[in-house]
Amino acid sequence: MTTHDIAFVGTGDLADLKNPNPEGFAMNYYHAEGYERLDGCELVACADLERERAAAFADRFDIDDGGVFEDYEAMLAEAEPDIVSVSVWPDIHAEVVLDCARSDSVDAVHCEKPMDLTWENSRRMAEGCREAGVQLTFNHMRRFKPTWVEARERIDDGAVGELERIELAPGNIYDGGTHMIDFATGVAGDVPAEWAIGGIDYREENKWFGAHNENQAHAHWRYESGVDAVVSTGGDRSFVPADMRFVGTDGVLEVGPEESDADLRWRAGSGEWTGETVEEGAWTDPINDAVAHVVDCLESGDQPVIGAENALNSTEIIFGIWESARRRGRVEFPLEIDDNPLEAMVESGDLNPQ
Structure with missing residues (x-):
């Protein structure tokens, strides 16, 4: 051994x-x-x-x-x-x-x-x-989180038909949101995104481990596999009523749905929801x-x-969203910057979180 x-x-x-x-x-x-x-x-x-x-x-x-x-x-x-x-x-x-x-x-x-x-x-x-x-x-x-594993397996097995869109609602896109964006990228085929467009609000300082995180963001990007993804951060679930939603040609699957006690639920077309509770072990498992x-x-x-290669795909999306906010326009990938756009906007005074 x-x-x-x-x-x-x-x-x-x-x-x-x-x-x-x-x-x-x-x-x-x-x-x-x-x-x-x-x-x-x-x-x-x-x-x-x-x-x-x-x-x-x-x-x-x-x-x-x-x-x-x-x-x-x-x-x-x-x-x-x-x-x-x-x-x-x-x-x-x-x-x-x-x-x-x-x-x-x-x-x-x-x-x-x-x-x-x-x-x-x-x-x-x-x-x-x-x-x-x-x-x-x-x-x-969280790629190994039982609920998320079950969700991906169901999607791969065709529970929603051909995947078309992913919707995410993390608290932020960098510190915590990197988990959801990484997972979404995996479900979309572990391929890079082609572009991203987004806007952010940063009025109250929100630092995690020395790094700035936006208060609210809304963004859209498209993977090379053709799957679209959107993210809405800041705690408002009016747009994405779950932690994650996966929309396909034949149905929808939600992880952490707001309107259910189940860990995840899915349905075909406009049919009835089927829910499942998966989590049993400690969060550290x-x-x-x-x-x-x-x-x-x-x-x-x-x-x-x-x-690292998969992590780069999701990290490029995060910095690409912030770069889109800095440029006020869509950003094409591969990303041609070196810095952290959010940090740079704070340092320059373009953003002034209190």
């Missing part, structure tokens, strides 16, 4: 796991629990800028004192891990991921979402890992499945569904 040495960059605060209003989510605790469940994975090292946080993480997962670091580059050099899970703020994702990819020992990096704070760095980290032969994945773990997928793909050589 192959044994993989696992290390972690950014442990977070153990107290956040029990805090209903945490400053962070200490996601590497959940990553670590996923590796801990797998045969052949040994947790060997962790790094955090605050040593006491790293020490608490090490104590929880039986990592020796010699595997506790404040400097992740020292950790890479001394522990020589095979797989690294990265859970730091988005603005340094590319820096940390590429440092891991340049390490002689690292075969795979599993990074928290979103990809990075800018489109340039999102591309750069994907390209750098590809050139180094390092598997790069992102924790779009999909994280375990994502981690297992990372290890399985590393061993098999298969392309991970949460890999």
Whole structure:
């Protein structure tokens, strides 16, 4: 059996796991629990800028004192891990991921979402890992969420006929919405979008892990597969009365419908709804499945569904929507910018969130 040495960059605060209003989510605790469940994975090292946080993480997962670091580059050099899970703020994702990819020992990096704070760095980290032969994945773990898996299987089996349109209603498009946009992209065939057009409102500061998120957005894009998608953020469900709606030639399927207690429901034409409740396990179970997928793909050589190429497709849509708001017009893909349009509009004064 192959044994993989696992290390972690950014442990977070153990107290956040029990805090209903945490400053962070200490996601590497959940990553670590996923590796801990797998045969052949040994947790060997962790790094955090605050040593006491790293020490608490090490104590929880039986990592020796010699595997506790404040400097992740020292950790890479001394522990020589095979797989690294990265859970730091988005603005340094590319820096940390590429440092891991340049390490002689690292075969795979599993990074928290979103990809990075800018489109340039999102591309750069994907390209750098590809050139180094390092598997790069992102924790779009909701691809493994049981309700979402069931929804995709029903759509693939023809529950709505030929898929024509996807409608999404996340709280925002970047921090949380990346999950829905990634999932929608998967259902549409894991292909890039051709263009995006959208508008945003940003009047009250809304920062998640150092990154601005709009208060409200409405946008439309089209995938190369011909499927159209729309998103409406900000909490108003008058336009999309569910978390996600999938509209096809012969029916509709809704995930998290507003008008039902079921997890998902579907109908053919204008017929009666059929509902189903799927969720039974803890919300963290999909994280375990994502981690297992990372290890399985590393061993098999298969392309991970949460890999960098798929993540780039959804990230391009996010930055493309914000770029459309900046240009006040439709944006064609591939996206020809390097920055983060929302951040740039705030810095320039075009947007002035209070």
